[in-house]
Amino acid sequence: MKILSIVLVFLGLNVNAQNAPLQSDSTRLLKEVKVIGTAKRKIETELKMAVSVDEFLASSENISFIKRGAYAWEPLLNNMSSERSTLTIDGMHLFGACTDKMDPITSYVESNNLSTIDIKSGQEGSMHGATVAGSIDLKRKSTPFGMEKKVNGTYQSGFEFNNNQLFNLGNASYSSQKFVADGSVSFRKAGNYYDGNNNKVNHSQYQKFNSSVGLALKASPLSCLRVDAIYDQANDVGFPALPMDLWLSRAIITSVAYKKLFEEGLVKVWDTKLYFNAIEHYMDDTTRPENLVHMDMPGWSTTYGLISKVNLKKGNYSSEIQLNAYDNLSIAEMRMYPQDRNKRTMFAYSWPWVSTRFAGLSMNNSLEVSERSQVNFGVTLGLNYNHSKYVEFNWIFHPGASQSKTRILPGLHASYQLHINEFDFSVGTGYGHRAPSVSEGYGYYIYNSFDRYDYIGNPNLKNEVSYEANASAGFTKEKMGIQAKVNYFYIENYIIGRILSLGSPMNYQSVGVKGYTFLDHAKIFNLSLNTHYNFSDDLRWKGTLTYAHAVDEQDQTLPFIRPLSYQTSLRYVKNKISLQTALNGDFTQNNYSPQYGEDETPAYVTWNISADYTFSFKKLKPVIQVGAENLLNKQYSTYADWGNIPRMGRNIFTSLKVNF
Amino acid sequence: MKKILFFLTALCFVVASCTKKKTDYEAEINTVVTEHYEFKEAVAITNSGYAISIEALNGTFYKGYNEIRLKITDKQTHIEVKASNVTFLPIITTANGQTISCPHSYSLDYQADSQYYSGYAVFTKESKTNENWDLYLSFTINGQSYSLKQNISVKEQTNKNLSMTAFTGKDEEQYFIAIVAPQKPKIAENQLIAGIYKNNKPSNPSSGVFPDPSQFSYSEVSDYVLQLDPRMPEPSMGNHSSLNNRDLIQRNDGLYAGVVNYTMTGNWTLNFILLNKNGRILKGTEVSKDFTPGVEGAKSDLFIDILF
Numbered sequence A: 001m002k003i004l005s006i007v008l009v010f011l012g013l014n015v016n017a018q019n020a021p022l023q024s025d026s027t028r029l030l031k032e033v034k035v036i037g038t039a040k041r042k043i044e045t046e047l048k049m050a051v052s053v054d055e056f057l058a059s060s061e062n063i064s065f066i067k068r069g070a071y072a073w074e075p076l077l078n079n080m081s082s083e084r085s086t087l088t089i090d091g092m093h094l095f096g097a098c099t100d101k102m103d104p105i106t107s108y109v110e111s112n113n114l115s116t117i118d119i120k121s122g123q124e125g126s127m128h129g130a131t132v133a134g135s136i137d138l139k140r141k142s143t144p145f146g147m148e149k150k151v152n153g154t155y156q157s158g159f160e161f162n163n164n165q166l167f168n169l170g171n172a173s174y175s176s177q178k179f180v181a182d183g184s185v186s187f188r189k190a191g192n193y194y195d196g197n198n199n200k201v202n203h204s205q206y207q208k209f210n211s212s213v214g215l216a217l218k219a220s221p222l223s224c225l226r227v228d229a230i231y232d233q234a235n236d237v238g239f240p241a242l243p244m245d246l247w248l249s250r251a252i253i254t255s256v257a258y259k260k261l262f263e264e265g266l267v268k269v270w271d272t273k274l275y276f277n278a279i280e281h282y283m284d285d286t287t288r289p290e291n292l293v294h295m296d297m298p299g300w301s302t303t304y305g306l307i308s309k310v311n312l313k314k315g316n317y318s319s320e321i322q323l324n325a326y327d328n329l330s331i332a333e334m335r336m337y338p339q340d341r342n343k344r345t346m347f348a349y350s351w352p353w354v355s356t357r358f359a360g361l362s363m364n365n366s367l368e369v370s371e372r373s374q375v376n377f378g379v380t381l382g383l384n385y386n387h388s389k390y391v392e393f394n395w396i397f398h399p400g401a402s403q404s405k406t407r408i409l410p411g412l413h414a415s416y417q418l419h420i421n422e423f424d425f426s427v428g429t430g431y432g433h434r435a436p437s438v439s440e441g442y443g444y445y446i447y448n449s450f451d452r453y454d455y456i457g458n459p460n461l462k463n464e465v466s467y468e469a470n471a472s473a474g475f476t477k478e479k480m481g482i483q484a485k486v487n488y489f490y491i492e493n494y495i496i497g498r499i500l501s502l503g504s505p506m507n508y509q510s511v512g513v514k515g516y517t518f519l520d521h522a523k524i525f526n527l528s529l530n531t532h533y534n535f536s537d538d539l540r541w542k543g544t545l546t547y548a549h550a551v552d553e554q555d556q557t558l559p560f561i562r563p564l565s566y567q568t569s570l571r572y573v574k575n576k577i578s579l580q581t582a583l584n585g586d587f588t589q590n591n592y593s594p595q596y597g598e599d600e601t602p603a604y605v606t607w608n609i610s611a612d613y614t615f616s617f618k619k620l621k622p623v624i625q626v627g628a629e630n631l632l633n634k635q636y637s638t639y640a641d642w643g644n645i646p647r648m649g650r651n652i653f654t655s656l657k658v659n660f
Numbered sequence B: 001m002k003k004i005l006f007f008l009t010a011l012c013f014v015v016a017s018c019t020k021k022k023t024d025y026e027a028e029i030n031t032v033v034t035e036h037y038e039f040k041e042a043v044a045i046t047n048s049g050y051a052i053s054i055e056a057l058n059g060t061f062y063k064g065y066n067e068i069r070l071k072i073t074d075k076q077t078h079i080e081v082k083a084s085n086v087t088f089l090p091i092i093t094t095a096n097g098q099t100i101s102c103p104h105s106y107s108l109d110y111q112a113d114s115q116y117y118s119g120y121a122v123f124t125k126e127s128k129t130n131e132n133w134d135l136y137l138s139f140t141i142n143g144q145s146y147s148l149k150q151n152i153s154v155k156e157q158t159n160k161n162l163s164m165t166a167f168t169g170k171d172e173e174q175y176f177i178a179i180v181a182p183q184k185p186k187i188a189e190n191q192l193i194a195g196i197y198k199n200n201k202p203s204n205p206s207s208g209v210f211p212d213p214s215q216f217s218y219s220e221v222s223d224y225v226l227q228l229d230p231r232m233p234e235p236s237m238g239n240h241s242s243l244n245n246r247d248l249i250q251r252n253d254g255l256y257a258g259v260v261n262y263t264m265t266g267n268w269t270l271n272f273i274l275l276n277k278n279g280r281i282l283k284g285t286e287v288s289k290d291f292t293p294g295v296e297g298a299k300s301d302l303f304i305d306i307l308f
């Protein structure tokens, strides 16, 4: 634990202005600083100690997923699609290179190069750029300087029986007074999974390789330079819910950062980072003989960016100011092969070389009004510029649309927190704009296999404008705690696809063409209830209930809104053994939206159990775990399973973890 | 320093190495389309001290629409000579000895600013060993008239975007439609230009002097409408079409102009319906607008294929 708190100190992991006012580079400084820091959540769940990034995110109550297979789930924050949240790695922006959303940013990292995932709801998440739903920031591991034990490492290996998934994850770090090195390597390989009826779900296999390296050099007692790189490669990834699979996807994510700490004065930390990342994504439909037409659909996404931020603190006031700038180029092509391969291929861009440039300044402030209460407020102002190189593609549906467009994206938020004895309360409000995504603005005949329409971007879309209110109330006493959170979004110009009477589909599976347009408004309401009760030090219970409701301007339900759902778990720890059991389930999805291609999804519940044992082996303390997910082998699919593909049936998993 | 080098090396490595190459969009359309925009001499004739030069795009006469530029110079001085009554008549002698012409401008107009006589010819066939095209030219200089005959060669049009079609309309007249532009279509909104011509049946018998222009008369039809429905015939494209297309109507220069949108490269069929000035259908049938994956798109009985 001591090590963990030191981790917070350097190169650390961005500390939030509100809850951890300062970072410094030595334990001496640490003592002066009151670290209120919320306990950092390790990348593991109650049930499983070796999880994928997706499984970890799934344990958060405001994240749900659209699943197109066993790999690369699309995270939905506050029941809103990924365009509405900012997804970053240490604040760095990356944009997937797949028009079919096969590659959310979360697919380019691995659990062993992350320290935690920072999820912020609504405008509170506007630090890294304009957002509506909030932000998901994946925080990489970075070891502090001058650790007592110079070399540290972890090795995890495991096997999951349902889909024959074998994984090997290793990471190591070296830390001296002047120099730090972090490295990780991981490999996962899985076959097709079996559903609850023991039927094989074809095209659900995957292979992923990920490695990362980070080197830091202390330039002076209070400053350091750090370079980081992640390389990620996925091969032969099946997407059972889509008409094609992934042949290869590669990402290289690099950054160089300079950080300076100040012992005196208002400015405490100044941190600047330059970054570059490139993603290439190649789909493959040759494994699907049922396809009428063979198609190549490569995509590329390249981003350069800059982050520069300062943390200020004076008395009971602290602040974080961040400058974000990036330049992204997204390219996606489609090439269809005629049945007579000697004939001319048919080519078009689905993203006609679309550039996005963004520059924004964000500020988060917090003021401790009294021992009990605190006010947070923030402002963001962003400038978003889009340019479509081959704008003639966009002109086919939107004649005369401007080739480039500049948008101003303001954001504001404020909240008030109050602690009275065992109770804590908060209320907050927010206002913010977001620009349309590349697909929404400039996409061209992008096939959506969920509603089976080809989607056309609209360069003339207005900014989506969100008005938000949130509140929470909690009660904690020795053995128990309960917390309720609600948020409500009123979103003007809500971007969504609507059937166009013009034009005819290009992809042979589609039934028509939809154009992105905007609804006058949409309303989204989320509620979550978290409780825990400790029967004893050994036996602990946790429960979560979430509910959401979202409607468009005509009070019709929006798609992909999670029905009433619950997670409950019981954990027993005694000496070297711990046992966990959990139930996860959704109620029937009564409010589904047939006009957006949804059908009613029945209720389901899955039962999971696991046990782990820590034993001694020489000086090491390896942990082994055995467990089962969906123990009763229930056949089910959730409201957000693309094309109602069935989820995994009973999955027995084993894993081993060794720290050295 | 080492680290910066490492970073730069990593960066270079990545920038330089994409697994698959991006399509060069400019070159993509060039793979099947050659665009000619330079007029070059296609035929040179010397007659009575005058040099006559006829220019066409790429210095070649192609089957289909050809813009023609004729220049007359004094052979000795190389100075341009002003002539009047410049006429131009292409005639093919078929294998069985028939003589037929094709849509052409009989009288060539002098373009003062660019100093040539302009006209066009829509060659309906390529030259073959037993099928020959001859040009019959005549002009008047200083009251003296000259006429001459020159054999020419008409080549196959390799650009599949400049095709032509000939047909008999419901009014028993012979019609010709030839695409003039775009030579090189784009995945975009394209201005589509076509010439629509008819053969004027001779009202009186031949004068007996060959060639009698009244027996080989063609003209641009006026105030017709050419309805357009572009579609991709490839079975997997399921009769895919585009939007915002506009029917072709006549411009001041006699050619017909409309708008065609191509949504991707490949084979397209321009399905036409030709209406005369009274709105009567002369040729062409409505095609199905249904999306029919796996079925080759049916064509109008009046169509021209496009490939780019």
Ligand SMILES: [Cu+2]
Residues within 6 Å of the ligand: A098, A099, A100, A101, A102, A103, A246, A281, A282, A283
């Ligand atoms: Cu993809």
